[in-house]
Amino acid sequence: MKISKNSKCPCGSGLKYKNCCLKYHKGANPKNALCLMKSRYSAYAVGDYKYIIKTTHKISPYYEKNMQKWIESIRDFSKSDFKKLEIIDFVENENEAFVEFRAYIDDFIMQERSYFIKEDKWYYVKGVENENK
Ligand SMILES: [Zn+2]
Structure with missing residues (x-):
């Protein structure tokens, strides 16, 4: 998906990408998991595979050992049209x-x-699964 710094941020904040998730993609730490989730969605939309890799915990079952394969799959996924993100629930301790x-x-x-x-x-x-709530 083609997103410029002046495009609306894919996460749906209504802000421009440059004033929203771009700062996380450039290295700022998201203040909470919700913010991280949104910035990861945006990273997929802009194809920032480095951010996806950096914010995936090494214990994750999705942490791909074959880096090249992982990068290619993120890039491929990023060609999709990221239309909208809806947050249903957020619980944090x-x-x-x-x-x-x-x-x-x-x-x-x-x-x-x-x-x-x-x-x-x-x-x-x-x-x-939902029962882990
Ligand atoms: Zn954003």
């Missing part, structure tokens, strides 16, 4: 958080309850 969202990508809707943990900063771990 000191070092764990859950964000449930619905992402409208091309003609499908992806719904996930994502699990995040905080160490030096927040990391994405994986999607979990």
